[in-house]
Amino acid sequence: MxxxxxxxxxxxxxxxxxxxxxxxxxxxxxxxxxxxxxxxxxxxxxxxxxxxxxxxxxxxxxxxxxxxxxxxxxxxxxxxxxxxxxxxDLKGGINVTLQISVKDILKGLADNTKNPVFNKALADADTASKNSDDTYIDLFFEAFENIKGDSKLASPDIFANKGMSDEINFQMTDDQVKPIIRRKIDESIVSAFEVLRERIDGFGVTQPNIQREGTSGRILVELPGARDIARAQDLLSSTAQLEFWETYEPGNQSLINFFIQANDRLKTMVEVSSEEEVKEASEIDSLLSDVAQDSLDLTAESNPLFEKLQLNGPGYAIAIAAIKDTAEIGSWLRMPEIRRLLPADVQFTKFLWERPSQDSEVAGLFALKSNRDALPRISGDVVSDARDQFDQFNRPAVGMDMNVRGAKEWEKLTSEANLNNTGIAIVLDNKVYTAPGVSQVGGISGGSSEITGTFTVNETKDIANVLRAGKLPASADIIDSFVVGPSLGQEAIDSGFTSFxxxxxxxxxxxxxxxxxxxxxxxxxxxxxxxxxxxxxxxxxxxxxxxxxx
Structure with a gap:
């Protein structure tokens, strides 16, 4: 003592x-x-x-x-x-379950092959997965086995391609290829797990929890204290596929002729709108005319396309439409019968919608210069750094720096855009975020670029975060998400504190x-x-x- x-x-x-x-x-x-x-x-x-x-x-x-x-x-x-x-359980927050798409990983490993047997096996696996507890890869192998005929997994146009040549050759049997594919899929899921972890670290919550659920490709994410579920979903499910495309010049005559022919073709393919729909379309046209007063006045009751789409949008947008109609218009423009109407000089055109501002009711449609392989001029892998910042008008923006290869391509692309009077569309996950013109003769050197638009500070932080963390090797689909908020969270806090x-x-x-x-x-x-x-x-x-x- x-x-x-x-x-x-x-x-x-x-x-x-x-x-x-x-x-x-x-x-x-x-x-x-x-x-x-x-x-x-x-x-x-x-x-x-x-x-x-x-x-x-x-x-x-x-x-x-x-x-x-x-x-x-x-x-x-x-x-x-x-x-x-x-x-x-005490603070509340967001709980999200993600499913990494094994189908996307398989397509990537097969170099996006057009092989009919491979793609039919994927389709059969999709159907079987709806009523089966087996993993997607097992269902794919089973479907391939049932329909393969003389094909095999080690075919040059499936997995024995150039990208997989170090591990798979055409002499290997299916039983030899399967373990390699399983390992590659597991590596991709681990890669996705690490990318998601880096994104979550930049989300700004304390002690987040992220864990894999076995070998199913599912990832559980818990974000204590987070409340904005839309922001969390965008952050987690974004593949961060950044691309830079050159747009066509405004009023391109070949594209205008294409839209006119497409409208005529759709007359025989699409049921004419009812009187109520026509009335609603006329109200939308009034809204669109305020946005683009110089647009062509082609809308009429018997014009399926021009009831919903108005040509000559603002800036480098080729057209403009109400947001609620973008999905239907997009499906029309993807129809093989419609794509065949594109003139030879614009036959590989890629159509993408802009990311509309939060309060906007309309979205611009951009026509991007593409090629037979549908590849962008510059992809996001050349971006060495990304940061949230403010532009010259003090608006939230995302600044990017490119590596040496990217800087050279960027200077070349911007030089061509200046000569052609076209824009540079900066595309993230198939949405055009901005499409500025280039006024600098000779292009922009140094490899610096900027994504501008109607962003909030949190949005620019999240975009910069996902670009720094890198893109996901496959899409991440949200299969379950809920907010532990004022109801469940507060009840847990109150009951826990009271019992204590x-x-x-x-x-x-x-x-x-x-x-x-x-x-x-x-x-x-x-x-x-x-x-x-x-x-x-x-x-x-x-x-x-x-x-x-x-």
Whole structure:
């Protein structure tokens, strides 16, 4: 007992340190409550998308006061980094399950072959997967075996292609090829897992959880504290396929003639709109005329295409349409009967829609100069760095730097665009984000470029994040997503805290009732230990969950 004083001193010091560590949690809670009160006062509950608007206002408030001193010794941003991390069950957040497309991986390994047996096996595997628990690769191998005839997996136009020549040759049997394909698929899923991890690290949540679910290609992602599910879905499912294309010049006569012929052909293929649809189309035409007053007035009741599409859009857009009609127009333009109408000088044209602004009701259609292989002039693998920034008009934008090869191609492409009076379409995941013209004679040297548009700061951060992390080796389809929000999350917090406090009070009372003065000492020690445990959790950056409390 001679060291009792030293023990008390250490206990006192540890207690102070724990209280100091927990103070950051109280500070962030206080500031966030103030932000919620401020946002609730500013945003009327009657507005559309009230919850989203209020949360956006909260985020702006917290961002504006993030560097202000709180309680004289820290800032909100610093306190947020040091607060006690709470898990998804306590804090709420977003839970997303992704399915990495094994079909896309197989197509990539086969170099996007046109082999009919291979593609029929993929189609059969798609059908079988709807009613089977077997993995997609097993279903594909089974389907291929059933229809292969004289074909084999090691055919030069399937897996024994140039890209796989180091591992597969045409003399190998199917049984020899299958393990290699399985390994390649697993490597691609691991690659997708790492890309997603890098993206999530830049999302700005504490202690995210990401894990694979066996060999199925499914990946589970938990983002504690995140609320914007649309933003999370875009971040996780984006393949980050960045491409640079040259557009055709505005008013290209060959393309205008194509649209006129396509409209005539569609008259015999598409049922004419009802009177109600025609009335609605005329209202949309009125909206479109405000956007493009010089457009050709070709809309009529008997014109299926021109009821929905107006030529000569703004900038380098070849046409413009209401967003709700873009899917139908796109399906028409992909029809083989319609594609065959393209004149020889524009026969490989690639049509893509722009990414519309959040409040827009219309979208521009861009005609991109393509080739027989449908490959872009420059692909995203030449981008060495990406960052969120502001453009010359102080609007959120994404800046990019290219490697040496990309810089040379960029200078050549921009030089041609300047000579041809065409635009450069910057395309991400088959959406045209921007298509500026090039005024600089001789092109733009140095390999720097910029994606501009109607972005928010969070959107530019996410775009830069996915470009830095790299593209996914295959598409990631969201098969399940939900927000653990004010209902489930708050109920969990309230019930967990209530049960904890009730149990704590009963234990303290029982200890005093049964042990008397010794029970009081035990209660003090128990309370001190709880503070100490939470303080250590906060200092280590560990995550507190409901099972942890239990």
């Amino acid at each position: 001679q060291n009792k004083g030293l023990i008390k001193l250490f206990a006192f010091l540890f207690g102070l340190v724990s209280i100091y560590q927990l103070s950051y949690t109280f500070i962030t809670s206080k500031v966030e409550d103030e932000a919620e009160t401020y946002a609730s006062a500013k945003i009327p509950s009657t507005v559309d998308n009230y919850v989203a608007e209020r949360e956006a206002m909260e985020a702006r408030y917290l961002d504006s006061i993030g560097d202000n001193t709180v309680l004289g010794f820290t800032t909100y941003k610093d306190a947020k980094k040091k607060e006690l991390n709470k898990g998804l 406090m009730i149990a704590m009070i009963f234990v303290l009372i029982w200890m005093i009732f049964y042990y008397g003065k010794a029970g009081i000492a035990s209660d003090i020690a128990l309370s001190f230990n709880i503070v100490l445990i939470f303080g250590v959790l906060a200092s280590l950056g560990a995550v507190l969950t409901l099972p942890g409390i239990a």
